[in-house]
Amino acid sequence: MLALPLLWSALLAYVAAGSTAIIAVALERRPERWILAFLLLGISLHGASLALRWIDVGHGPFITLFEVLSSNIWSLTLIFAVAYWRIPAVRPAAAFVAPVLFIMMGWLLVASPGESHFPPTYRTLWLYVHVVLGKIFLGAVLVAVGLSGVILARLPGREALEELAFRFMAIGFVFETLMLVSGAIWAQDAWGRYWAWDPLETWAFLTWLSLAAYLHARVAFRIGPRASALMILGVFALAFLTFFGVPFVSTAPHKGAI
Amino acid sequence: MTALASLKLTAAALVLLAGGVVWAYLERSHSVPAMVAPMTLLALNLAAAILVNPKFRRQVPLLIFHIALLALVLLAAAGRLTYLNGRVELSVGEAFSGELLDAQAGPLHPNRLARAAFVNEGFEIDYAPKWKRVQTRNLVRWRGARGEETGVIGDQTPLVLEGYRFYTTSNKGFAPVFVWQPAGGAAQRGSVHLPPYPVLQFAQEAQWTPPGGAETVTVKLPIDTELIDYHNASGFRLPPTHDLELTYGGQTRRLAPGASVELAGGRLRYEGLTTWMGYVVFSDWTLPWLLAAAALAAAALGWHFWRRFAARPWNEARAC
Numbered sequence: 411m412l413a414l415p416l417l418w419s420a421l422l423a424y425v426a427a428g429s430t431a432i433i434a435v436a437l438e439r440r441p442e443r444w445i446l447a448f449l450l451l452g453i454s455l456h457g458a459s460l461a462l463r464w465i466d467v468g469h470g471p472f473i474t475l476f477e478v479l480s481s482n483i484w485s486l487t488l489i490f491a492v493a494y495w496r497i498p499a500v501r502p503a504a505a506f507v508a509p510v511l512f513i514m515m516g517w518l519l520v521a522s523p524g525e526s527h528f529p530p531t532y533r534t535l536w537l538y539v540h541v542v543l544g545k546i547f548l549g550a551v552l553v554a555v556g557l558s559g560v561i562l563a564r565l566p567g568r569e570a571l572e573e574l575a576f577r578f579m580a581i582g583f584v585f586e587t588l589m590l591v592s593g594a595i596w597a598q599d600a601w602g603r604y605w606a607w608d609p610l611e612t613w614a615f616l617t618w619l620s621l622a623a624y625l626h627a628r629v630a631f632r633i634g635p636r637a638s639a640l641m642i643l644g645v646f647a648l649a650f651l652t653f654f655g656v657p658f659v660s661t662a663p664h665k666g667a668i
Numbered sequence: 669m670t671a672l673a674s675l676k677l678t679a680a681a682l683v684l685l686a687g688g689v690v691w692a693y694l695e696r697s698h699s700v701p702a703m704v705a706p707m708t709l710l711a712l713n714l715a716a717a718i719l720v721n722p723k724f725r726r727q728v729p730l731l732i733f734h735i736a737l738l739a740l741v742l743l744a745a746a747g748r749l750t751y752l753n754g755r756v757e758l759s760v761g762e763a764f765s766g767e768l769l770d771a772q773a774g775p776l777h778p779n780r781l782a783r784a785a786f787v788n789e790g791f792e793i794d795y796a797p798k799w800k801r802v803q804t805r806n807l808v809r810w811r812g813a814r815g816e817e818t819g820v821i822g823d824q825t826p827l828v829l830e831g832y833r834f835y836t837t838s839n840k841g842f843a844p845v846f847v848w849q850p851a852g853g854a855a856q857r858g859s860v861h862l863p864p865y866p867v868l869q870f871a872q873e874a875q876w877t878p879p880g881g882a883e884t885v886t887v888k889l890p891i892d893t894e895l896i897d898y899h900n901a902s903g904f905r906l907p908p909t910h911d912l913e914l915t916y917g918g919q920t921r922r923l924a925p926g927a928s929v930e931l932a933g934g935r936l937r938y939e940g941l942t943t944w945m946g947y948v949v950f951s952d953w954t955l956p957w958l959l960a961a962a963a964l965a966a967a968a969l970g971w972h973f974w975r976r977f978a979a980r981p982w983n984e985a986r987a988c
Contacts, residue, residue, distance in 0.1 A: 497982050527800040530823045577982065580973045587969060591962040599824040602835040602948035603753065604955065612693045616686055623682040630675035 411466060414523060416459035417480065421515050423452030424487060428508025435505040435565065442494075442501055449491040456484045469528040472541060475658050476521040482545065482653065483514050489549025490556070499574055502567065506559025507552055514654075536596035543592055547585035548649055551621075554578040555646045558639035572635040575642055576628060583621045586649075590614060613652040620645045673716035681710040711741045729972035736965035743961060747954035749774040752781075752832070754949040758788040759843040759859040760942040764834075768949060777951070784829040786810035789818070791840065791945055793904040795896050799866055806836045806945055832951045839946030840904070841865040841872075842889055844912050848878040850934035860887050861944045865904075866896055873913075883932040886915040889941070904943075912938055 427448030434441050460481060464470055471477035490507050493500045557575040561568045593614070598604040605611060624641045627633055633641070671677070684706035692699030714734055718724055724731040754771030758764055766782035773779075789807040796802050804822035810829060811817070819827065826833040843859040850856075860876045873888035889912060896902045911922040914929060914936075921929055925940040 499983060527796060527798070530801060530803055533803075534824050574982070577973075577977055580977075584966060584970045584973060587962075587966045591959070591966060594962075595959065598950075598955070599826075602826065602833065602950045604952075604958070607692070609693070612689060616689055619682050619686045619689070623679055623686070626675055626679045626682060630679050 411462070413459045413462040413466065416455050416462065420452045420454075420456035420459060420484075421518075423448050423455060424483070424511060424515065427452060428504070428512060431504035431508050435502060440501075445501075445504055446491065446495060449487060449494065453484065453488050453491060456480075456487070460484060467525045469532070470538075470541075472532060472537060473526040473528060474522070474524070475654075476518065476523045477526075478657070479514055479518040479521060479654065482548065483511060483518065485545035486514075486549050486552050487511060489546065490553055493553045493578075497574070499567070499570060500553060500557065502560045502565055503553065503556025503571075505556075506563070507556035510552065510555065517654075531600035534596060534599060536592055536599065540589060540592040540596055543585050543589040544653070547582050547589055548653060550578045550582035550585060551642070551646050551649055554582065554642045558642045561635050561639040568635070572638055575639065576625075579621065579624060579642060579645070583618075583625060586614075586618050586621060590618060609656050610652065613648070613656045617645065617648045617652050620648050669716050669720050672713060673720045674713070675717075677713050678710070678717070681706050681713055685710060707741060711738060714738050714741075727972060729968045729975065732968035733965050733972060736961045736968060739961040740958065740965065743954045743958050747774075747952045747958070749776045750778070750953060752777050752779075752949065752951040755946065756834075756949060757839070757861050757944050757946045759845070759861070759944045760788055760790045762859070762944075763787045771949070780830045781832065781949075784832045784834075786827060786829060786834070788945055791822070791836070791904070791943065793840070795902045795904070797897075797899055797901065799896055799898060801838060804836050808834075826950075831953060832949055835948045835950070837946045837948055838867075839864050841868075841944055842906070843942050843944040844887055844889065845939040845942055846878075847937040847939055848881070848934060849937070850878070850880050853880070853934070857939070859942065859944070862887070862889055864946075878931065878934065878936060881931060881933045883916055885931065885936070886913075888913040888915070906941055906943065910941060912941075914938075 427445050430441055430445050430448065433439075434445070460471055463477075471481035490500075490504070494504060554575040557571045557578070560571055561575070593611075594604040597606070597611075624638075624645055627641065628638060685703065688702040688706050691702045695702075715738060718731065718734055718738070724734065752771060752773040754768035754773075756764060756768050764784065764786050766784070768781070787809045789809050791804060791806040793804050794802040805820050806822045807818060807820055808827050809816065809818045810827070821827045821834070822836045826835045828834075841864045842862045844862070845857065845859045848856050848858070856879055858879075860874055862872045862874050865872065869891065872891060873886055875884055875886050877884045889907075889910065891907055891910070893907065895905055895907060911924050914921050914923055916929070916931060923929065923938040925938060928935055928937040930936075
């Protein structure tokens with residue numbers, strides 16, 4: 411199967427992009443074209459790998475830890491690459507986004523690439539709507555995390571980045587709201603209830619509350635850039651746990667049932 | 669009023685609500701007050717802010733977003749007062765009478781279940797290898813505005829009658845059908861629902877007392893063949909041939925369809941084997957309004973941030 415060699419090649423390209431970004435920050439160089447080229451190469455190879463696997467197993471990357479990690483590495487990199495390309499101020503953030511993606515890639519390498527059953531509750535358009543909205547939410551927050559890294563590391567030009575990080579968090583808030591709404595519609599169709607406080611729903615709501623608290627705290631307490639950056643890291647940690655931890659330790663029907 | 673409308677109170681109430689959610693998640697005890705108290709505080713804070721905060725009058729999308737949030741909280745509360753969530757099992761050919769096996773309902777739920785009558789006309793379930801359920805198709809019949817109507821429900825498609833939504837579930841099994849002729853009384857036809865299949869394939873027995881009867885019988889369905897192919901794509905099906913084992917009064921009899929036994933208080937005739945389907949029943953009149961409020965909130969939020977961010981290009985974003 412060609413999907414796995416393509417995936418490993420994509421990971422190498424991502425590692426090249428991330429390593430170059432980290433070294434560039436350390437050496438105060440700006441090899442931005444190389445970083446973008448490596449990112450695009452990785453995204454293309456990874457996209458082809460995901461498509462081949464989709465055709466091979468007959469369903470999208472929504473079920474196993476391997477599939478969820480793989481598709482999220484792809485979508486997070488794609489969203490970051492678009493921000494990197496369009497907004498030059500985001501570029502130093504690559505050095506801080508890379509370690510997050512490296513952790514996910516390391517985790518992917520030890521996850522089993524085996525297939526799993528595609529449950530009947532997943533055979534709905536709402537799956538795609540819900541997943542795409544969730545990926546945009548997490549991607550926007552990841553860009554804010556990278557910008558927070560620049561602020562906390564006191565790199566040059568950080569003064570302008572707090573507002574930019576806030577904008578990505580605001581985008582994340584809109585898309586997380588939409589993700590929760592679409593998830594509730596799906597849950598109503600699939601399980602006959604729109605909200606049941608199962609572990610995934612509970613942690614997704616806590617993430618939404620933490621994001622709302624960040625947005626309010628920024629206005630109400632006029633928090634400084636460092637406190638703002640730390641809050642963003644906290645929101646991301648909660649979102650990361652919700653995306654990649656809760657679904658794989660809970661026994662709730664968010665993964666379908668026989 | 670100004671103190672109640674404070675943004676600092678909002679941030680504090682959000683943290684309290686998060687704490688309440690975690691408490692309910694971990695402890696499960698006093699979960700309702702743990703969540704309702706901060707939510708009420710948030711709703712009051714929001715209502716006060718809408719009334720006194722001049723920012724809301726300057727920023728219409730933000731005002732709409734917060735009004736929609738308030739509406740969501742009020743609708744969710746109204747939904748909790750009037751909802752119904754229950755469970756029912758119906759054999760093939762059996763009509764839903766309005767009786768549920770179990771249910772939770774809000775104190776103000778107007779019970780109209782008796783008007784939501786329908787008949788289970790049988791189901792098909794596809795299985796992938798390793799008994800992975802694929803698709804459920806359940807034929808149902810009901811009396812609608814155009815007279816007798818039929819439809820296929822299952823998986824993502826519920827039957828909606830009188831505001832109640834009936835969903836098929838993974839809970840289904842076999843149901844031996846009996847005719848009970850009590851001594852000196854009228855015959856009654858009914859079925860015994862054996863445990864779910866294939867989940868409890870090795871426990872296909874149930875105890876049952878005929879209506880008005882004095883003797884409890886154990887009904888067992890021995891299944892010797894693999895009804896759902898484990899290794900290949902397959903479907904839910906009845907055993908091609910079978911005998912039912914009936915244990916009563918210290919003796920066990922094997923019954924073929926059409927056979928009868930004499931019990932204390934009457935005569936029991938085994939008619940044959942059919943299936944039963946378990947349904948989840950859900951009712952909440954606020955559903956479309958919740959969806960509308962949530963969609964309005966998300967749209968208003970997007971509008972608010974769009975207006976705010978469009979005023980200054982992203983490459984020139986500065987603290988303001």
